[in-house]
Amino acid sequence: VTPAVKSPARSRVTFRAPLAALLLAAGALGALPLASCDRTVTPTEVLPPLQPASLDAGAGSWRMLVLTGPEQVAVAVPAAVGSDAYRAELAALKTAQAQMTDARRRAVAYWGGGGVLRWNQALRELVARYNLPPAPRPDGSYPVPDAENPFADPNFPFASPPYAARAYSYVSVAQYEALKAAWYWKFRYNRPAPTRADAGVQTLLPASDLPAYPSEDAALAGVTAEMLKLLFPGAVEEITRKAAEQREAALLSGRATASDVAAGLALGRAVAALVIARARADGMGAAGGTSALWQGFADSVKARGEVAWASQEAPARPPMLPGFGRVQAWTMTPAQVLALEPGPPPSTGSALMKDELAQVKRAVDGLTREQLAIALKWNDGAGTYTPPGHWNDIAAEHVRDARLSEVRAARVFALLNVAMHDAAVGCWDSKFRYYNPRPAQLDPTIKTTIGLPNFPAYPSGHSTFSAAAAAVLGATFPQGAAEFRAMSDEAGVSRLYGGIHYPSDIAQGKAHGERIGAHVLQFARTDRVE
C-alpha cells in the first residue's frame, strides 16, 4: 500500500486545513477514552518480601506424612562458624554479592516473595500448560500421552483435574516433608545466616534468626525440582533453571553460604526420592484403565436398568482416568474412601431425575449475565490450572497475607492438596461406580455454557473438591471460613449454570467433600503442630 498522503503538485488539491484539523480533533476526542484507558495488565497475587510472623522453631518435630521422621535423611555436621572453611565461604559470598547483575537482583527479589508461594505459582502454570486433552487421530482413536516421550503429540502429561490434584498434593507434601526435616537440622546445628555471622555480608532480603544450615531455599529447590521432573518431564529444562535460580538467590541474598545450599539441596533431593517411591506405587499407572474396564462400568450400570454414561465428544473419547478412584489416598484406606462416599444418584428413569433434568434446562436457557459469569469463573476447564489449582490460587493470598514461615506455608498447601487429592480419589470412585450420564446426554437440547467434562456426572467433582478445600482452609484461616464456604457453594452451583450437572450431583458432591475435609482435619489434629 502506498502512502496515502502525497501532494501531487500538478493537481488542483483542495485541503481545508482548519476543518480537517477540527475533525481530526473530534476523532481524537472520540479516541481519548481509549488512549487513556488501560493497556496493561494489573497482576494479582503480587508477593512482597516474605518476613515470617514466626520462626516456627518447633517444626522439626511436626508429624511426617511419608518420612518415618526428620532423621530418616541425615544431614552432616556443618563446619563451625569460626573455621577457615566457613570463612572462605563467606569471602566467596561477598565476592559474589559484589558482582551482582540486574538479572540476579531480580531473581533475589522474585524468590524473596517466598519459595513455597513461588513454586506454587510455577506449579499452577505447569498444570495449565499441560492441561490439554489429546487430539484425535484421523481414524477417530485417541493417543495416550507417554511419560517416556513427553515432547510428542500429545504432550505428557494431560494434566486433567485428577492428575493435577495428585500433582499438587505430591509437590506440596514433598515440600512439607523436606522443610520439616530442614527445620529439624537447622535447630539441631544452629548455624546462623551469613548476614549474622559477618557484618560484611549484605542483607538483600529480610533477615531472621532462622539457622541457615541446611538452607530451606535449597531444600525446597531440590525437593520441588525432583517432584516436578517426575510429574512434568517435558518441562525439565525450565524446572532445572528455576531451581538453580532459587539456590543462587538464597546465596546472593546473604541468607546462605555454599555449604548451607549444598546441604539443603542434598536433603531436598533425598526427601524427594522417598516421596517419589510412594508415587511410583500409588496406582496412578493403572488409572487410565482399559476399554474392558470402562465397558464393564457401562455393562453393570445397564444391568441395573440405568442409562450408562457415554462420551458426548466426537469422536467418542475414553473417559478421563476411570481408575483414579483406586489411586492411593493420603489419609484414607480404600475402606475409608468407600465409607465416606455418597449413595446412588436418582435413577435415570425416575421422576426425580426428569425434574432435575428440567431444572438444568431451565437454568442454562434462562441464564443471567451474573450466572454466566459464575459459570465461567469456576469453569477451570481445559488449558487452566483446574479446580484444585483454583483453590491453591485462593489459598495463596491468605498464606501471603498471614506472613507464614516457609514450613507453615508448606503445611497449608500440603493439607489443602491432600484433601483435594483424597476428594478426587473418592469422587472418581463414585463417578465410575454410578457411571451416570450428563444432562446433555439425556436431553440433547441442553446446550452448555462451558466445556462438557468427558466423564460421568455424579457426583460433581467441583463440589467435592471445593467443599473439601473450603473445610481445610476455613480451619486454617478461621476469619475467612464464611468466605471459603460461599466460594465453595458458588463453585458448586456454577456447574448447574454451565449446564453440565444436576442439582443432586452438586448437593451430594458438596456433602462428600465436607466429609473428606472433616476427615483430613481430624488427621491434621494429630500432627503435633501448635
Added chain:
Amino acid sequence: MIRSLPISGLAALAVVASASTGSAQAIDDGLMLPARQVRLGVEYGRDRWDRYWEGTLRRDNENIGTVTTRSTTVSAGYGLTSRVSLFATLPHVRTQASQGVLHGLRGWQDVTVAAKVRVLDGRVSSRARGSAMLLGAAAAPASDYTPDFLPLSIGLGARRATARGVVHLADRSGLFAEAAAGRTWRSTVHLDRPAYYTDGQLVLSDEVAMPDVADFATAVGFQRGRWCIPVMVVAQRTLGGSDIRRQDMPFVSNRMDFTRLQAKAMYTLPRLRAITVMAGAAHTLAGRNVGQGTTLSAGLTTAFRP
C-alpha cells in the same frame, strides 16, 4: 471439547462497516457522503465456517461442526460537509454451533463511531481523479457480553481506536481503485475468571492485554449511475498474541490473522431514489487462529437531506 473462532474483532468491524453502504459511502471505503446527507442502513450478514486454523494448522472439529454467526447491523452516516463524513454502526450478533453441546450466544456487540476526512482531492490525469482520506474510529462494547467463550462469543470485548488512511482513484468510465491501511489500538479486556494461560504464561489476573491490529485493504470496482460494485481483498494482521495450542480453545488475545476476498453489488432503486439495496459475499482465503468463514450479506440504506 474444542472450538474455534468466529469472526475476529476487526473482521466483525469489516462486516459492521459494510453495513452503511448505499453507494458505498461507508467506514471502510474511500467515498464520502454528500454534505448534509443522512444515510440510515440495516444489513444482515451470515458467516459460516467448518474449518478453522488452530495456529497455522487448518482443521475441522466435530465438536462444533459448522459455526454460524448471524449479524444484523444498524448504521447511520452524515455528511457534515462534502469533505467530512461521520458514521456510527451497531451490530446485533447471534452465534451457533451445528454439532456438539456448546450453547450459542447473542447480544449487541460493539458500537463504532467514526469520522472520515477527505484531505486531498484533485485531478491526477485528464481522465481520473484521486482523493485521500483519513479515518478515525472508536469502538466499545455496547453490552456486557463475555469474550471468554470463543468461538461462540459475539465479540472480543476490547475498546478500540482506529486510524486508517485511504487512497481512492476514479476513472471517468466509472472504474475505481482503492488502497487502505490502518492500525487499531486495543484496551485490555476483563474475563470473569481470576487467571488464564496464554503465550506460555499463567497470568494471575482477570485482565488480558490485547495486541494491536493492522489492517490492509485494496479494492477495484465500478461505480456509475445506480451501480456500485467493489471487489476487495482485506487483510488483518494482529501485532502479537499467541497461537491456539494443539487441541486448545481459542483465546481472546490470540494472534488472529486473515486475508479475505469480498465483493458487493449496490444498486439505487430507480423509482425510490433514496433507497439503495446491497448484496455481498466474502470468503476467507487464508488465516491464523480464525475460522475460514464464508459470509453472505444483504442490506438496504436510505439517504435523505433532513
